[in-house]
Amino acid sequence: MDTVDRRVLRRQMLADDVYEAIKTMLMDHVIRPGGRISIDGLAREFQVSSTPVREALARLESEGLAVKEPLKGYRATALLTLDEFDDLYRFRLLIEPWAARRAAELIDDEGRHRLQAELATAVEPTSVDYAGYKSLTVHDSRFHTLIAALSGSDQVRSAFERTHCHLHIFRLHYDRDIGPEVLTEHHALAAAIASGNPTAAESAMTTHLQNSMHHRLRKIYE
Template identity: 25%
Template sequence: MEPNEPEMAAEPSALRGRDRQRGKGATLSDELKDTLEDLIVSGVMKPGARLDEAELAERFKVSRTPVREALKALAATGLVDLRSRQGGVCVARISLPMLIEMFQMMAVMEGLCAKFAARRATEAQKLRMSTLHDELTRILASGDHSRFYDVNQDFHDALYEASNTHYLAEQTRALRKRVRVYRRYVTFQPGRMTATIGEHGAILDAIRRNDPAAAFSSAIDHVSLLEDDIVDLIAALSEQDGGAP
């Protein structure tokens, strides 16, 4: 398999303007954490990349204190490794066994979100999911992978919202964020977008029919099939790089 690599946005050299416009309660370290998190989960900062405090302070035009606080906060989410084998701080790597385990947990958590959505979703929430599903179908025809990935994120967020849970939705989002960079790569592989449309359709149909069991199994199938694609992709990338991710 020859993996197709998604195009990544250029890395900013300063905090984004929109971050500067956040609420009064947001600190500089909060803004920096959000910016670094975006760079990590989007794949701009790749697993294993070193994160030097002095370099980051210079790049984002801040002192080292908010950089240190931001890195500690990111370490608490699992996105940053403060004690890497290479020495110093780096973007966290996920081993293949751990990645498989995370996707197995993700499948159950998204299955539960779908199950609760089949029981609790409002008509407005169902409409939101349907609208996003229709948009994904249109994007598929255009072949716009980047746009498809973004709207796919919105679809899953809408599913979590439709579950009308708090802790479950929050934890599912957190885990999804940990594996987001790998999911992004898979979106760009041949046939994955077409498969996603069918899998989302099955989830949505079960939710519309208020069928919790079918919604649960459809969501698990979706994430499990995605896991298979990711394992294949990581194996191919490892062969090219001569090592594990």
């Protein structure tokens, strides 16, 4: 690796570190929802130039965690309203049960291996902040994205990924007590898909989403 390659690699590592740091601040509400984000302030805090901060905020904007306003700079995205939350889950209930059904229809040995490999990465939360909950959130996102991919529909996979739903849900509420319940449902869903039973797979996904919507999350608005 020559000098130029090393310099590029160090720059990328710095940008990734700044991105993760700001993302954690947003997820843990250190930067409050709807609050202004000071590029210069973050650069001073992290002892970096403004460039990696700007790059990080551009990435976070693409994930729906930050909003750039003309002549004003960036602010943290507001939390989902109840109507937005319901709309998100209605959309998920439209596409994800179908994706699970289709994945079961198309499943092969490679798909079964990918499901089992993803389940093996799941770790229950160790604390009630983003650092402790991140592994489960990342697994949850990958697991649902994988099922969308196994459906064979790039449109469904892309539509699901664009919601960035797991990031928005985590910002609303996190409770490590739900970890075992979520993972149990993931195993049941994966088993239904792996068995090649489309009806069971569709039903398992519907139940999983409805449990999250009505029992685990919607109560935070009450």
